[in-house]
Amino acid sequence: MSDKVIIFDTTLRDGEQSPGCAMTLAQKRRMAKSLGALGVDVIEAGFAAASPDDFNAVASIAREVKGPTICALARCNDNDIREAARALEEAEKKRIHVFIATSPLHREHKLKMTKEQVIERAINGVKLAKSFVDDVEFSCEDATRTEKDYLAQVVEAAIEAGATTINIPDTVGYTTPTEMFETIDFLKKHVGNIEQAIISTHCHDDLGLAVANSLAAVEAGARQVECTLNGIGERAGNCALEEIVMAIKTRANHYGLDTGVRTEQILPSSRLLSAITGSVVPRNKAIIGDNAFAHASGIHQHGMLSHPETYEIMRPQSIGRVDTSLVLGKHSGRHALVDKVKELGFDAASEDIDRIFADFKNLADRKKHITDADIEALVVGQANTGPWQLAQMQVTSGTGDAIASAAVFIIGPDGSEHREAATGDGPVDAAFRAIERATGMEIHLEGLSVNSISEGIDAQGEAQVRARFAGQSFHGRGTSTDIVAASVSAFMDVINRISRQMAKAS
Numbered sequence: 001m002s003d004k005v006i007i008f009d010t011t012l013r014d015g016e017q018s019p020g021c022a023m024t025l026a027q028k029r030r031m032a033k034s035l036g037a038l039g040v041d042v043i044e045a046g047f048a049a050a051s052p053d054d055f056n057a058v059a060s061i062a063r064e065v066k067g068p069t070i071c072a073l074a075r076c077n078d079n080d081i082r083e084a085a086r087a088l089e090e091a092e093k094k095r096i097h098v099f100i101a102t103s104p105l106h107r108e109h110k111l112k113m114t115k116e117q118v119i120e121r122a123i124n125g126v127k128l129a130k131s132f133v134d135d136v137e138f139s140c141e142d143a144t145r146t147e148k149d150y151l152a153q154v155v156e157a158a159i160e161a162g163a164t165t166i167n168i169p170d171t172v173g174y175t176t177p178t179e180m181f182e183t184i185d186f187l188k189k190h191v192g193n194i195e196q197a198i199i200s201t202h203c204h205d206d207l208g209l210a211v212a213n214s215l216a217a218v219e220a221g222a223r224q225v226e227c228t229l230n231g232i233g234e235r236a237g238n239c240a241l242e243e244i245v246m247a248i249k250t251r252a253n254h255y256g257l258d259t260g261v262r263t264e265q266i267l268p269s270s271r272l273l274s275a276i277t278g279s280v281v282p283r284n285k286a287i288i289g290d291n292a293f294a295h296a297s298g299i300h301q302h303g304m305l306s307h308p309e310t311y312e313i314m315r316p317q318s319i320g321r322v323d324t325s326l327v328l329g330k331h332s333g334r335h336a337l338v339d340k341v342k343e344l345g346f347d348a349a350s351e352d353i354d355r356i357f358a359d360f361k362n363l364a365d366r367k368k369h370i371t372d373a374d375i376e377a378l379v380v381g382q383a384n385t386g387p388w389q390l391a392q393m394q395v396t397s398g399t400g401d402a403i404a405s406a407a408v409f410i411i412g413p414d415g416s417e418h419r420e421a422a423t424g425d426g427p428v429d430a431a432f433r434a435i436e437r438a439t440g441m442e443i444h445l446e447g448l449s450v451n452s453i454s455e456g457i458d459a460q461g462e463a464q465v466r467a468r469f470a471g472q473s474f475h476g477r478g479t480s481t482d483i484v485a486a487s488v489s490a491f492m493d494v495i496n497r498i499s500r501q502m503a504k505a506s
């Protein structure tokens, strides 16, 4: 048995059947080229008889995309099969995929056909398809809810009629991995001519088992997996291409198999599909989600810095991602912080890491996303502090006639405690006045500006204060997620620069 698993991509057919995922002709052509670059073996380009647009999509993909086999889906009826054959005319490698439902539910309630009629339609469908192309796939829709003996009969008849691939779909995502293994195993043991065809599987994700069921089919001997990028498809979707491919690659030691997919193209193709369909991939989605190669907790970040395999079973580059990201936040530890400080170009050995780490934890408790600019602000902002320390501050403000006031508690150079309050034109003005009272310094404010230095609603604000004292100009800088606190921090910076200057001069 071959050790290659054929990747049959049905993003443009089953994937497009999911609500919200309809694509224009131009989008399908673009996506098909991306699937070609990804290296899938078969592209199911559409259902040619469904509409003129679907026909044109299949025809243009057949004409333009070289490399993969181009496939078109058809019911077991003459018109569908002829339309599929016509649309595929210009393909370098072509396949017609005919299907009919085999389960009792579908036979009785949907098709209103007997077992014998279904077999007859299957045989006629395969034979007609075979009159146009050599490569014919036959699917027993709802195979996993079909009586096993009958399923084996249909499969045998389809192979006898010329089918070269036999697909066993779990159309409604009902089966389990063990059951799927047993179904494929049963067919291998009870279909006399099974060796003449490649066994395929096509699993839906209604119970979240599509990938697990597909892998079980592969373990039982299936050598084609039908799947879609980002797992899009009817209802809960299909087996996700990126997951099955990376499972086979990452666990080659277990499966002993391979696919022809160029895995570094997975992320670009996945992103293209998301952009085209407008459907956002959840952050925690395996392989392609934003968090799939991101680490936020200190113990994991330390492990990753020590050896990437401690917490990653795949390298991000193997799916086309630039790198792992160590996301700094409230759960991060010192190792990750030091790493970031170094990455930002600072000499970590000469920085007060204890102090930066304490400030970082305080910031992370208030702010969801800590950016590089935040860290930079923490490193730069902690230089040259003192001798005055702002221990506490409270401000009130409001609209209309509300009076802005501020109360501050400041520790002086000699450890003395200074508590003062003041009112002002706004909370910043009130706070500055209270600080002047507490420190006994009268500052002439020349300018105050506040800018956002990181992104998002919880961005860090950077305040710059220009002031004069005893005929000299001073400049102070402060950062915080709170703009009043940033302004006060900048003002305290001015106070401290003045104090240090005075101390030096005396």
Ligand SMILES: CC(=O)SCCNC(=O)CCNC(=O)[C@H](O)C(C)(C)COP(=O)(O)OP(=O)(O)OC[C@H]1O[C@@H](n2cnc3c(N)ncnc32)[C@H](O)[C@@H]1OP(=O)(O)O
Residues within 6 Å of the ligand: 014, 017, 047, 049, 050, 051, 074, 075, 076, 077, 099, 100, 101, 110, 111, 141, 171, 234
């Ligand atoms: C599991 C799957 O994903 S199957 C693929 C599903 N994809 C699609 O349906 C997308 C494309 N479909 C379409 O555009 C339309 O359904 C068409 C053009 C194919 C058919 O449209 P209509 O002729 O209006 O039929 P409608 O879709 O309402 O009903 C399906 C008909 O096909 C019959 N049918 C269903 N499956 C098959 C089959 N595999 N082989 C033969 N006949 C079938 C049904 O019994 C029903 O027949 P009836 O019209 O004689 O009652």
Ligand SMILES: CC(C)C(=O)C(=O)O
Residues within 6 Å of the ligand: 014, 073, 099, 139, 140, 141, 142, 167, 169, 170, 171, 172, 202, 204
């Ligand atoms: C057409 C078939 C293969 C299908 O999509 C299914 O059964 O889910």
Ligand SMILES: [Mg+2]
Residues within 6 Å of the ligand: 014, 169, 171, 202, 204, 234
């Ligand atoms: Mg399907």
